[in-house]
Amino acid sequence: MTALTTENQDQGSRVKVQVKSLDSPCALYLEPCTSIRLGTTAEDHHIARMAALALGLSVLEAAIPSPLPGVKPGLANIVILIVLARYGWRTAAWVSLLRVVAGSLLLGNFLAPGFFLSLSGALCSLAVLAVAQHLPQRWFGPVTHSILAAAAHIAGQLLLVYFWLIPHSGLAYLIPIFAAAALVFGTVNGLIAAHYLDAPQSDLVKA
Amino acid sequence: MLHIKHIKAGDWLTLLLGALLTAFLAATLWQGGAADKAVIRSGGKVFREVPLSRDQLIAVPGPLGISQIAIHNRQARIAADPSPRQYCVRQGWLKQAGEIAVCLPNQVSIELGGRRRNYDSLNY
Numbered sequence: 313m314t315a316l317t318t319e320n321q322d323q324g325s326r327v328k329v330q331v332k333s334l335d336s337p338c339a340l341y342l343e344p345c346t347s348i349r350l351g352t353t354a355e356d357h358h359i360a361r362m363a364a365l366a367l368g369l370s371v372l373e374a375a376i377p378s379p380l381p382g383v384k385p386g387l388a389n390i391v392i393l394i395v396l397a398r399y400g401w402r403t404a405a406w407v408s409l410l411r412v413v414a415g416s417l418l419l420g421n422f423l424a425p426g427f428f429l430s431l432s433g434a435l436c437s438l439a440v441l442a443v444a445q446h447l448p449q450r451w452f453g454p455v456t457h458s459i460l461a462a463a464a465h466i467a468g469q470l471l472l473v474y475f476w477l478i479p480h481s482g483l484a485y486l487i488p489i490f491a492a493a494a495l496v497f498g499t500v501n502g503l504i505a506a507h508y509l510d511a512p513q514s515d516l517v518k519a
Numbered sequence: 520m521l522h523i524k525h526i527k528a529g530d531w532l533t534l535l536l537g538a539l540l541t542a543f544l545a546a547t548l549w550q551g552g553a554a555d556k557a558v559i560r561s562g563g564k565v566f567r568e569v570p571l572s573r574d575q576l577i578a579v580p581g582p583l584g585i586s587q588i589a590i591h592n593r594q595a596r597i598a599a600d601p602s603p604r605q606y607c608v609r610q611g612w613l614k615q616a617g618e619i620a621v622c623l624p625n626q627v628s629i630e631l632g633g634r635r636r637n638y639d640s641l642n643y
Contacts, residue, residue, distance in 0.1 A: 451529030459533050488545035495537045506525035 359403060363410035366391040370415045380486070382429075382469060383493045386501060388415075389437070389461060393454050393505035401442050408434050425477060429469045436468025437461035454509060458502030462494040554616040554631035557595045559588060562626045571595060571631070581625035588629055601625055 366388040373387050388411050396404040412434045416427040437460075444452075444460045470490065474483055526534070559566045561579050569577065569590060576598070577588045584601035594612040600622045602608075607622040613631050621628040 447529065451527050452533070453525065453527045453530055455526050455530040456533040459530075459537055463537070484548045487548055488541060491537075491541040491544050495534070495541055498537075499534060502530070503525055510525065 355403070358399075359406045359410070362391055362395050362403075362407045363414065366407055366411040367414050367418065370411060371418055374419055380489065382466065382486075382490060385497050386462060386465065389458065389465075390501050390505045390508075392441075393458055393461070393502065394508055396441060396445060396457065397454060397505070397509050401438075401445055404441065405438050408438055428476075429472055432468040432472040433465040434468075436471075437465040440464035453502070454505040455499060455502030458505060459495060459498035462498030462501070463491070466490045466494045550615070554593070554614065554618070556632050557588075557590060557613075558630045558632055560628045560630070566627075579627050581622070581627045583625045586622055586625050586627040588627075595629055595631060596620070597622060597627070597629060600627065 369387040369391065373384060376385070378384055392404050392408050392411075395407050409431075412427070412430050413422070416422040416424075416430065419426075421427050440460050440463075441457060444457050447456065470483065470487065554571060556568055556570050558568050559577065559579055561581055566579055567577065569575070571590055571593045574591045575589075577590070579586045579588060581601075585599075586597060586601070587599040589596055589598040594614050596612045597607045597610070597620050600608050602622045602624040607620045607627075610620045613620060613629065616631050619628060619630040
């Protein structure tokens with residue numbers, strides 16, 4: 313009997329503490345509360361969720377062996393395309409850049425050459441998407457966006473490689489391979505994005 | 520399930536233009552230019568420079584023996600070589616400027632060169 317009552321009391325006090333902490337987190341501490349709160353909006357949470365999704369895909373992709381550095385499926389761009397179509401370019405830019413920065417932290421190449429390659433590719437493809445999103449929607453869909461973004465992505469990377477890492481004209485021999493890869497992977501990613509955009513009930517990307 | 524219906528008319532246009540651009544890039548960037556001479560080296564020194572316009576068989580001496588270099592139909596190859604693994608022989612015909620075959624053991628190499636001229640002649 314006594315054991316039971318103490319248990320009840322324990323539970324009661326625990327609940328009380330929880331209620332208190334919900335009311336005001338500072339009440340638990342004796343010293344004056346100095347925690348800094350960042351006001352976040354629902355949109356911020358949404359961007360973070362999308363970026364986490366893109367991040368997961370880019371980490372997954374890092375495990376896929378590639379025959380040539382730079383030839384990658386770019387799966388994270390599927391998320392960027394969906395965000396672009398549903399929430400506009402600003403949100404897509406946030407998701408893309410967060411993906412680049414957080415992805416480099418996860419993969420351990422923050423501020424290494426790979427990070428800057430990724431960043432220049434992302435910036436170029438965002439710039440192209442800013443223009444491409446104004447193409448008439450009746451004729452141009454996510455497939456076009458995806459192909460253009462993939463081409464801009466590899467173009468941005470190649471420019472950085474040429475002007476910073478390997479200033480050698482032999483790089484030109486690789487351009488057709490990169491262009492073909494951008495076309496193929498861009499088409500596939502665009503099709504996947506179009507598939508999810510056409511299925512509103514899918515909860516892959518929901519607010 | 521990926522359906523073809525997701526590709527709109529403009530997307531087909533983008534795909535077509537992308538394919539054409541890729542083909543164009545491959546055609547221009549992978550063309551080493553027409554070769555018109557072969558530089559034959561032996562022991563690091565230029566042994567002979569021969570034009571590709573005349574078919575011939577050239578014997579090049581090296582430390583292991585004689586390497587035979589064949590020039591035929593504006594192409595060149597190492598036809599026979601005393602090297603043990605025959606890598607340079609198996610490389611086959613060289614066609615474009617910049618291509619090179621090296622027989623390391625016998626210290627013989629052949630390199631195709633062009634004059635970096637895009638046009639043989641221009642007519643108006």
